[in-house]
Amino acid sequence: MRQFLLCLMMILLALATALNTWSGERHYTFEDDKAWEVITGEWVIEKGEFHSTKVAEEAIVLLKKDEDVDMDGVEYISVRAHDLGTGEWQNIFIVFSNDGKSENYYLGGVFVGGRQEWAFDNVGMKTNKRAGAILxxxxxPQCPPKKWFEIRLEFKKGEAILIGGEEGDKVKEQVRHKFGKIQGGRIGLGTSKSIAKYKDFIVGGKGVQSMPVSPQDRMTTTWVKIKRNH
Incomplete structure (x- = not known):
């Protein structure tokens, strides 16, 4: 009986590992900044929110490399974002495809100040500065600052779809762009010459692990469940 349970445990472990490899989701609630690397600007954690606290030409944070989240396996990214309206400009966006070697990576978000657009822009890989609009x-209606917005990016067959809206309103598709092949790389958040805050950053897809657990932890959990059920 014990040998049977051990075999069953190994089968369940293999299945759980396969499922975790092929599809998962992570939810970052900003209780701390351990998962994040500040690239430019100044950022602080406050009450479950990530704040850019000082006007910078671009203020950008990326998930650290050891989070093992790469655009090659990402199918969607979402965040709730709020521009405080106190900066020179007003905008809130997600950044993606920072592979460290291409000419550009990209942002997708909403410009709630004078520009009044939902947009994809280039960001220079070496400079970390916006490098021209894509689409x-x-x-x-108009997108006001000092409001919470929902921003979501979906990636399907080389196409990026920007979905969003003011929180409480109907969220809808705003703009889509066919990149051809979306390059791999890191993901994160940003703002340009503005003061903003973010919460509930979610990333998911076939290449995203739901939680970074070790094989030993996974095996222990599976074994406890088997013993409990028998």
Whole structure:
């Protein structure tokens, strides 16, 4: 009987590992900044929110490399974002595909100040500065600062879809762009010459592990469940 349970445990472990490899989701609630690397600007954690605290030409944070989240396996990214309206400009966005070697990586988000657009822009890999628009659609109705927005990016067959809206309103598709092949690389958050805050950063997809657990921890959990059920 014990040998049977051991075999069953190994089968369940293999299945759990396969499922975890092929599909998962992570939810970052900003209780601390251990998972994040500040690239530019100044950032602090406050009450489950990540705040950019000083106006910078670009303020950008990326998930650390040891989080093992790469665009090659990402199918969607979402965040709740709020521009405080106190900076020179007003905007909130997600950044993606920072592979450290290409000419650019990218941002997708909403410009809630004078620009009034949902947009994909280039970001220079070496400079970490915006390097020209890719595609944009005007806000309709207008997108005000000092409001919470939901921003979501979905990636399907080389196409990036920017979905969003003011929190409490109907969230809808705003703009989509066919990149051809979306390059791999790191993901994160950013803002440009503005003061903003973010919460509930979620990333998911076939290449995303739901939680970074060791094989030993996974085996222990499985064994406890088997013993409990028998």
């Amino acid at each position: 944009a659609e005007a806000c309709a």
